[in-house]
Amino acid sequence: xxxxxxxxxxxxxxxxxxxxxxxxxxxxxxxxxxxxxxxxxxxxxxxxxxxxxxxxxxxxxxxxxxxxxxxxxxxxxxxxxxxxxxxxxxxxxxxxxxxxxxxxxxxxxxx
Amino acid sequence: xxxxxxxxxxxxxxxxxxxxxxxxxxxxxxxxxxxxxxxxxxxxxxxxxxxxxxxxxxxxxxxxxxxxxxxxxxxxxxxxxxxxxxxxxxxxxxxxxxxxxxxxxxxxxxxxxxxxxxxxxxxxxxxxxxxxxxxxxxxxxxxxxxxxxxxxxxxxxxxxxxxxxxxxxxxxxxxxxxxxxxxxxxxxxxxxxxxxxxxxxxxxxxxxxxxxxxxxxxxxxxxxxxxxxxxxxxxxxxxxxxxxxxxxxxxxxxxxxxxxxxxxxxxxxxxxxxxxxxxxxxxxxxxxxxxxxxxxxxxxxxxxxxxxxxxxxxxxxxxxxxxxxxxxxxxxxxxxxxxxxxxxxxxxxxxxxxxxxxxxxxxxxxxxxxxxxxxxxxxxxxxxxxxxxxxxxxxxxxxxxxxxxxxxxxxxxxxxxxxxxxxxxxxxxxxxxxxxxxxxxxxxxxxxxxxxxxxxxxxxxxxxxxxxxxxxxxxxxxxxxxxxxxxxxxxxxxxxxxxxxxxxxxxxxxxxxxxxxxxxxxxxxxxxxxxxxxxxxxxxxxxx
Numbered sequence: 189x190x191x192x193x194x195x196x197x198x199x200x201x202x203x204x205x206x207x208x209x210x211x212x213x214x215x216x217x218x219x220x221x222x223x224x225x226x227x228x229x230x231x232x233x234x235x236x237x238x239x240x241x242x243x244x245x246x247x248x249x250x251x252x253x254x255x256x257x258x259x260x261x262x263x264x265x266x267x268x269x270x271x272x273x274x275x276x277x278x279x280x281x282x283x284x285x286x287x288x289x290x291x292x293x294x295x296x297x298x299x
Numbered sequence: 300x301x302x303x304x305x306x307x308x309x310x311x312x313x314x315x316x317x318x319x320x321x322x323x324x325x326x327x328x329x330x331x332x333x334x335x336x337x338x339x340x341x342x343x344x345x346x347x348x349x350x351x352x353x354x355x356x357x358x359x360x361x362x363x364x365x366x367x368x369x370x371x372x373x374x375x376x377x378x379x380x381x382x383x384x385x386x387x388x389x390x391x392x393x394x395x396x397x398x399x400x401x402x403x404x405x406x407x408x409x410x411x412x413x414x415x416x417x418x419x420x421x422x423x424x425x426x427x428x429x430x431x432x433x434x435x436x437x438x439x440x441x442x443x444x445x446x447x448x449x450x451x452x453x454x455x456x457x458x459x460x461x462x463x464x465x466x467x468x469x470x471x472x473x474x475x476x477x478x479x480x481x482x483x484x485x486x487x488x489x490x491x492x493x494x495x496x497x498x499x500x501x502x503x504x505x506x507x508x509x510x511x512x513x514x515x516x517x518x519x520x521x522x523x524x525x526x527x528x529x530x531x532x533x534x535x536x537x538x539x540x541x542x543x544x545x546x547x548x549x550x551x552x553x554x555x556x557x558x559x560x561x562x563x564x565x566x567x568x569x570x571x572x573x574x575x576x577x578x579x580x581x582x583x584x585x586x587x588x589x590x591x592x593x594x595x596x597x598x599x600x601x602x603x604x605x606x607x608x609x610x611x612x613x614x615x616x617x618x619x620x621x622x623x624x625x626x627x628x629x630x631x632x633x634x635x636x637x638x639x640x641x642x643x644x645x646x647x648x649x650x651x652x653x654x655x656x657x658x659x660x661x662x663x664x665x666x667x668x669x670x671x672x673x674x675x676x677x678x679x680x681x682x683x684x685x686x687x688x689x690x691x692x693x694x695x696x697x698x699x700x701x702x703x704x705x706x707x708x709x710x711x712x713x714x715x716x717x718x719x720x721x722x723x724x725x726x727x728x729x730x731x732x733x734x735x736x737x738x739x740x741x742x743x744x745x746x747x748x749x750x751x752x753x754x755x756x757x758x759x760x761x762x763x764x765x766x767x768x769x770x771x772x773x774x775x776x777x778x779x780x781x782x783x784x785x786x787x788x789x790x791x792x793x794x795x796x797x798x799x800x801x802x803x804x805x806x807x808x809x810x811x812x813x814x815x816x817x818x819x820x821x822x823x824x825x826x827x828x829x830x831x832x833x834x835x836x837x838x839x840x841x842x843x
Contacts, residue, residue, distance in 0.1 A: 218350065233380020235330070238346040242339040260356035261309050261349055 203230055205283060207240060208268065208276045211250060215265045241266060249275055303366050308352040309345075313359075315367040321518070323372045326381075333382045351375055383470055413598060414468040414477040425461045428468070431478050433614060460535065464528045464602055532599040539596035543589055550585040557581060572635060583627035590621040638758065642718045643725035647735075651709040654741040657768065658804070660777035663747040665692070692748040695761035696734070698783045700814045705770040711736060711743075714763040728758045736764070745780060774807040774814060792816035 203225075210216060210224050218237055225231040244250045249272035252264045268276065302317045315323065330347060334340040354375045355367055413432045415424040426444060427437035447454030468474040557577045572580055594617065651657070703709070715732040719725030734749035749762055764783075768774065781789045792805045795818045808817040 233384045234378055235380035236385050238343045242342050260353035261311060
C-alpha cells in the first residue's frame with residue numbers, strides 16, 4: 189500500500205515534468221505527446237492526457253492554438269508559455285538534484 | 300446488412316453501425332460521468348470528442364469506407380482508454396495523500412452503490428453487496444436472510460428479487476463504488492492485477508468481429524434484464540408504498556380501537572394487554588412490518604431514480620428501530636401468553652319461580668332508555684346496571700337448557716369464565732363478570748351483553764348459562780335471544796309456523812331428551828284429532 193502510494197507520487201511528478209519537457213521542444217499535438225509517453229511507458233491511453241493538459245494550461249504553463257488538419261477537425265497544438273519554461277527550468281534543476289540524490293543513495297558514498 | 304445511424308461529433312457527420320453506436324454512446328456517458336466532478340469537464344470532453352472525431356476520420360479515409368463499425372469504435376476506445384484507466388491519472392491531481400480521515404469516510408458513505416459482490420459470495424454476492432451498502436458485515440446480512448427464510452421462506456423470494464435487480468460489480472470502479480470507496484490512490488492500487496486483466500479485455504475486444512457479435516447478443520440480453528428489472532422494481536415500489544400506507548391505516552385503526560374510540564377494529568391479541576402496553580405492542584408490530592418495506596422502498600427508489608443512498612444515521616436508526624420492535628413483540632407475546640396461562644370458572648345458581656310458561660327474551664342494553672332523563676340529568680347517564688358504560692361490553696354468552704325431574708324447582712346456573720396469569724387473577728376476573736337474568740313472573744330477560752366492571756384488559760371472559768327446567772315445562776323463546784341459544788334448532792322450529800315473518804317467538808316443551816319444538820297450533824290440532832278419535836270410539840261403544 190505504502191509502496192504503491194509512493195510509486196504513484198513519484199510517477200505523478202515525473203509525468204508532468206515529461207509532458208512539459210516534450211512540449212518545450214516545440215508545438216505539438218496531443219496524440220503525438222501520447223505517442224512519446226507510450227514509448228516511455230509512462231501513459232498508455234490518450235484519454236488520460238487531456239485532463240492533465242487542461243490543468244497545466246489552466247495553471248498558465250501551457251497555451252494552445254487551433255490549426256487546420258487535413259484529416260478531420262482542427263487540432264489543438266500545445267506550446268509552452270514563458271511561465272511554463274520557467275517552471276521547467278526549475279524542474280530541470282530539481283531533476284538533476286534528484287538523480288544525484290538517488291544515485292548517491294543507491295550506490296552509497298563511493299567516490 | 301446492418302442498420303446505420305448518423306451521428307454528429309463536433310459538426311462532423313459520421314455514419315455508424317447501430318451496435319457500434321450503442322457502445323460509443325455508453326462509453327461517452329461513462330466518460331462524462333467520470334469527468335463530471337472536474338471543473339474543466341467541458342474542455343476535457345471537448346478535447347476527447349475532437350480526438351475521437353479525428354480518429355474516425357482517419358479510419359474512414361484510410362479504409363476508404365463510409366461507415367464506422369464496431370471494430371473501429373473498439374479500437375478508438377482502446378486507444379482513448381476506459382474510465383478505469385483514467386482513475387489512475389486522476390488521482391495524480393492536487394489532492395494530497397490523506398490517511399483514512401473522517402472527512403474521507405463521510406464522502407465514502409454518500410457514494411455507495413448497491414451491487415452484487417463477486418469477490419465474496421455464497422450464492423450470487425447479494426448479501427455481501429448489501430453488507431457494503433448498509434455498512435455491515437456480510438455475515439450479519441446472511442444471518443438475517445436465514446432468519447427471513449425460516450419465517451415462511453420469504454428470504455428466498457427477497458434474495459431472488461435482489462439477485463435480479465442488483466447489478467454485479469464487474470469492473471474495479473464498480474467494486475469501489477459498491478464499497479463506497481472514492482477511487483483514490485490507496486484504493487486504486489488494490490487490485491493491480493485486475494487492471495492488467497482489464498487491458499487484456501481491451502485487446503481481446505479489438506481482436507475480432509466474432510466476439511463482438513456474441514457481446515452484442517449478451518448486451519441485448521442484459522438490456523432485456525435491465526428493463527425487466529426496472530419494471531419489477533417499479534412494481535415492487537408501488538407494492539411497498541401500498542404496504543406502508545396500509546400499515547399506517549392499520550395503525551390508526553387499531554390505535555383508536557385500543558384507546559377506546561371504536562370497538563370494531565381491535566387486533567385480537569392486543570386485547571389481553573393493558574392500554575399502554577397494547578399501544579406499544581401495536582407500534583412495535585407496525586414498525587417491525589413497515590421498516591423492512593421502507594428499506595425495500597428506498598432500495599427500489601434508488602434503483603429507479605438513482606438517488607443518493609440513505610444517510611447512515613437514518614439507516615442505522617431504522618435498523619435499531621426494527622430490532623427494538625422485534626424484541627418488544629417477542630416480549631409482549633410472552634407477557635400475553637402468561638396472561639392466558641390459567642383459567643377459572645365460577646358457578647352461581649339462582650332459583651326460578653315456578654311458572655306455567657317460561658318466556659325467554661333478550662334486552663339490548665346498548666339502547667339507553669329515555670327514562671334515564673327523568674332523574675333530572677340533562678345528559679343521558681351512560682350507565683349499565685349502575686356501572687359506568689365502558690368499552691368492556693362483551694357478548695360471549697351462551698344459553699342452553701337442561702332437563703330436571705318434573706317436581707324439582709327450576710333454576711338457572713351461571714358459569715363465569717375467565718383466564719389469567721394465575722388461578723387467583725383468573726378467578727378475580729371471572730368474579731368481575733356481572734351477568735344475571737331478571738325474572739318478572741313468566742318473563743325471563745337476559746341482557747344482550749355483560750359488562751366487565753374493571754379497567755382490566757380482556758381475559759377471554761365468557762358466560763355460559765344453563766337453564767334447568769322440569770319435564771313438561773312450556774317455554775317460549777323470543778327471536779331476540781336466538782343468537783345466544785345457538786345449539787337449539789331455532790330456525791327448524793320457526794319453519795313450523797310457515798312463512799309468517801311476524802312471528803315473534805317460538806314455542807317449546809321440555810322433554811327428557813331436551814327442549815322440543817312444540818308450536819301451539821300444531822299441538823292444538825293434535826289434541827283435536829285425539830278428541831275426535833275419542834268421540835268416535837265412545838260413539839261406537841254407545842251404539843253397541
